[in-house]
Amino acid sequence: MTRIQTSRLLLRAPRPDDAPCIALGMGEFEVARWLAPVPWPYTLAMAIDWVCMAPENGLFVVDLPGRGLIGCVALSAELGFWIGRPHWGRGYATEAASAVLDWYFRTSGEPEISSSAHHANKSSLRVKAKLGFVETGRDRRFSHALGHNVEHVVSTLTRADWLAGEAKRCA
Template sequence: MITLKTDRLILRSARPDDAPSYTLGIGEFAVARWLTPVPWPCSLAMAMDWLRQTPRNTPEHALFIIERPGKGLIGSISLMDELGFWIARPFWGRGYGTEAAAAVISWHFSETEREAIPSSAHHDNAASLRLQHKLGFVDEGHEMRYSQALQNHVDHVITRLTRTAWQARGDQQCA
């Protein structure tokens, strides 16, 4: 199993016993409203099914639980069709999303030949877009996506981070 460690976080594979904490974090509307593909409300059974189905993590296709030692699960980050993440509301504004994303991006680019990573965010999700821009993602356009929590189509900003842009950052800290 692949585990990534940062100064403050452990990024690890999902386990069935993560389901209660996962449900609490992603089940809060303040979190779910920004997550387009996530069914809402999310029940414990839905979270258990989702976590049971997560694939083995590879640099091309991964879903990590973001764990803060001593605090447990504080979010999740994935690199599937695009880079996506969520952080439980009590942990917002502390740089955990940036720290987790930087670890996943570094791992991805060091282990693959891919030239870019796509991502996106609701057009009004200033925090997520700020995080992406801090990491070097650039806006590439807009598209409409259906939000389960909002029960409506939402304008999404499509972003992209190239290997060249990531490498140009050097060893700069993102926090």
């Protein structure tokens, strides 16, 4: 599995001993409410199952050296991420997602990646805008934590746009 180091973070594969931190992070309603497929309450047993079924590549835990696991970034059909509530507002989601997107566009032949977010999740939408995602539509998805359908903003980032933005990110 790929390991990615940023200036502040280590992105690595999930391990079984990460399950308690994952359960604590996604177990907070203020986190789970924005993650459509995540039920609430989110239990340790769910986190253990999730870690055991994690794909070989494309799922990274966000590890803050000296603090431990603070979130996750996943790349499958879409880019998704979460950061634990005590770590909000510090740029960790942008830093982690940016590093994963660099890895993705360097190692895959894919021309683009999609992402989506609950329409009221202003923080996630801001991160995606900073990364260069462009809104391509809206749809409704069932939120397991909320127990009903919610409007999602669907966006896309192309390889060309990502590479064109590289100069700005490196400056």
